[in-house]
Each structure stands twice: as structure tokens, then as C-alpha cells.
Amino acid sequence: MIEIEGLTKRYGEKLAVDRLTFSVRPGIITGFLGPNGAGKSTTMRMMLGLDNPTAGTVRIDGKHYRQLKDPLTYLGALLDAKAMHGGRSAYHHLLCLAQSNGIPRARVHQALDTVGLTAVAKKRAKGFSLGMGQRLGIAAALLGDPRILMFDEPVNGLDPEGIHWIRNLMKGLAAQGRTVFVSSHLMSEMALTADHLVVIGQGRLLADTSMAEFIRRNSRSYVRMRSPEHERLRDVLAAAGHTAVPAKDGAWEIDGVGADRLGELAAGHGLVLHELSPQQASLEEAFMQLTAESVEYHAHSGPSGPSGPTAPADPAAPAAPAAPAASEPAGPGAGPQAGPAGGWGADWRRKNRKNRKNRKKGR
Numbered sequence: 001m002i003e004i005e006g007l008t009k010r011y012g013e014k015l016a017v018d019r020l021t022f023s024v025r026p027g028i029i030t031g032f033l034g035p036n037g038a039g040k041s042t043t044m045r046m047m048l049g050l051d052n053p054t055a056g057t058v059r060i061d062g063k064h065y066r067q068l069k070d071p072l073t074y075l076g077a078l079l080d081a082k083a084m085h086g087g088r089s090a091y092h093h094l095l096c097l098a099q100s101n102g103i104p105r106a107r108v109h110q111a112l113d114t115v116g117l118t119a120v121a122k123k124r125a126k127g128f129s130l131g132m133g134q135r136l137g138i139a140a141a142l143l144g145d146p147r148i149l150m151f152d153e154p155v156n157g158l159d160p161e162g163i164h165w166i167r168n169l170m171k172g173l174a175a176q177g178r179t180v181f182v183s184s185h186l187m188s189e190m191a192l193t194a195d196h197l198v199v200i201g202q203g204r205l206l207a208d209t210s211m212a213e214f215i216r217r218n219s220r221s222y223v224r225m226r227s228p229e230h231e232r233l234r235d236v237l238a239a240a241g242h243t244a245v246p247a248k249d250g251a252w253e254i255d256g257v258g259a260d261r262l263g264e265l266a267a268g269h270g271l272v273l274h275e276l277s278p279q280q281a282s283l284e285e286a287f288m289q290l291t292a293e294s295v296e297y298h299a300h301s302g303p304s305g306p307s308g309p310t311a312p313a314d315p316a317a318p319a320a321p322a323a324p325a326a327s328e329p330a331g332p333g334a335g336p337q338a339g340p341a342g343g344w345g346a347d348w349r350r351k352n353r354k355n356r357k358n359r360k361k362g363r
């Protein structure tokens with residue numbers, strides 16, 4: 001069990017984490033979500049005692065991280081897969097960790113085997129691909145056979161087989177009664193993995209709820225109906241007190257009533273249906289809906305980024321308000337997940353250029 005109370009972190013003017021209070025329970029996978037810069041990594045660093053909170057507390061099984069004897073046997077974490085001595089082999093990297101944490105040498109072999117790195121155990125870590133480095137980081141987290149596991153972006157760099165593997169690994173760990181806390185920007189992956197969600201935006205807690213409840217609360221669910229007797233269907237629905245909203249493709253969208261009830265209604269009137277489908281928004285849409293106000297780095301749409309011509313809103317984009325600012329139409333690269341190829345990348349490059357210039361001036 002991880003208990004966080006009033007956790008706050010300020011870096012100068014920047015309030016990175018703002019009075020967070022939540023618990024991470026054993027036996028389930030808890031997803032930790034938030035747009036870029038929301039404070040996820042800072043929170044995880046404070047959980048591991050790598051950063052001091054400005055205020056508030058983190059308790060791991062009732063204790064502060066620094067009070068834990070042989071902490072790797074309580075809590076295993078993958079924060080930054082590149083944080084390792086590149087000159088050491090995978091085996092020696094894990095052996096050093098094991099020896100400084102009172103973990104038997106045999107666990108090194110077991111951990112390498114679990115993550116599928118036995119064949120390259122003698123190779124230096126600096127020659128590892130992103131995915132291999134990620135697996136080594138996961139091996140380090142598993143090394144002490146801890147009851148609590150924390151993974152920051154664990155699928156980063158993994159191929160589809162690797163993603164499938166880490167998903168099942170986390171599910172297996174939770175099924176054994178362990179506490180699993182995982183952050184990821186991959187919403188589709190999170191939807192398949194997490195049971196519970198903690199969502200933050202600009203350092204503040206936005207949601208602490210089950211996956212199903214999160215999607216239900218933050219998105220619209222409705223039923224689509226299509227019939228060759230288009231107008232008659234609308235009249236039948238209206239007579240039963242249901243408002244049908246026309247969709248672009250000729251279907252009707254009906255809120256507030258289940259597909260079974262609507263199917264019975266149509267059957268009762270001898271109406272032929274070509275479609276009767278309940279619609280539930282994806283985690284990604286629900287996430288974007290909830291965090292729209294908290295996104296710090298807005299993407300710009302259009303093939304040539306912010307300096308190019310402004311593209312019209314993508315008609316295929318999700319109905320949820322992907323881009324909160326009215327001046328920024330939702331496009332293929334919009335939303336908090338847009339990578340360096342989108343406008344976020346341009347913002348980031350601009351910031352970097354400015355930093356480089358400032359550094360040169362300072363020399």
C-alpha cells in the first residue's frame with residue numbers, strides 16, 4: 001500500500017505537485033495519468049525518496065522510503081531505463097544492485113530470465129536498444145521480489161510482443177496481490193491494463209476512480225440506430241419520448257436509454273434496423289475531456305506545424321474537445337500525446353534553442 005497525503009513540490013515559481021492525496025491499493029493495477037508536465041515523474045520521484053517534498057508525506061507500507069531496510073525488497077521501480085552504468089554488463093548491473101540491497105545472487109539470474117535478457121546478460125548495457133534497456137530496468141524493479149512495483153512509461157520502446165509481455169507481467173503481479181502503480185501516455189494500452197486510475201493535471205488531483213467509472217463520468221454514451229425507414233424511426237422514437245439526433249452518416253444518435261429498450265421499441269413497430277449499436281467513448285477521449293483545461297503544451301495541427309497554413313479541423317477527430325483552445329483546431333497531431341513531429345516538438349525546439357543561446361551567453 002502506498003499512501004500519499006498533501007504531497008506538494010515547488011521548484012522556485014513552479015508548483016509541480018499541488019497537495020496530492022491518494023492511496024495505491026494492492027491486488028490491482030493503478031494507472032497514473034496526466035498530460036505532459038502534470039507532475040507524474042516528480043510525484044514518483046518523491047515516492048522513492050529521490051526528491052524531497054515541499055510539504056506532505058508518502059508512506060510505503062506505513063513507512064517513509066528512507067526508513068525501509070533494503071528498500072528494493074519492498075518497492076521496485078522503473079523510472080528512467082537509461083539510468084544505469086553503460087560500461088557494466090546487464091548481469092553486473094543487477095548484481096551490484098542485489099549486493100547493495102541484501103538480495104541473493106540467484107535473483108539476478110531469475111530477473112534476467114523473467115525479462116528475456118539471459119542470452120545478452122554478459123553484454124554491456126550501453127550497447128542495448130531502447131527496448132532492451134527498458135527490459136533491464138524492469139529486471140531491476142523485479143530483483144528484490146518486492147510487494148510494490150512502480151513503472152514510469154514501462155512500454156516505452158518495447159515492440160508489440162514486448163508490450164504484450166509487460167501487460168501480462170503487470171497483471172500477473174497484481175493477481176499475486178502486489179501493488180502495481182504505472183504511468184503511461186499510451187491510452188489504448190492503459191485501457192487494457194489498469195483497473196483503477198489516478199489522474200492529475202498541473203500538479204492537482206483530477207480523478208481517483210475505477211477505469212469504468214472514469215470513462216462513464218467523462219464521456220458521453222449513446223446508442224446509434226440506422227433504418228431504411230429513417231423518418232419513421234425518428235417518429236417512433238419521438239412518440240416514446242426519445243430525442244434522436246442525426247449523425248453525419250444517416251444514423252440517429254439517442255442518449256439516455258439502453259440499446260435493448262430501443263431494439264424492443266423498433267421491433268414493436270415492425271421497423272427494420274440496419275444498425276443498433278451502443279457507443280462508449282474510449283479512455284483517450286475521456287482523458288482528453290477531463291484534462292483539456294490542464295494541458296500545458298498545446299499542439300498545432302497542419303502538415304508544416306505552427307508556421308505552415310492552418311489546417312481545417314479533422315472531421316475524423318474524436319467528438320470530445322481534443323484541443324481546448326478555440327484558436328487551435330483539433331487535427332491529427334492535436335492533444336497531449338502529440339510527439340515532437342507536431343507543434344509540441346516545435347515549442348520544445350524553440351525552448352531548446354533559447355536555452356542554448358542563454359548558455360552560450362553565460363560562457
Ligand SMILES: Nc1ncnc2c1ncn2[C@@H]1O[C@H](COP(=O)(O)OP(=O)(O)OP(=O)(O)O)[C@@H](O)[C@H]1O
Binds near residue numbers: 014035038
Ligand atoms: N528539477 C526540476 N527543476 C525545475 N522544474 C522541474 C524539475 N522537475 C520537474 N520540473 C517541472 O515540474 C513540472 C512537472 O514535471 P514532471 O516531469 O513531473 O511532469 P510529468 O507529468 O512527468 O511530465 P511528462 O508526462 O512530460 O513526463 C514541469 O513543469 C517541469 O518542468
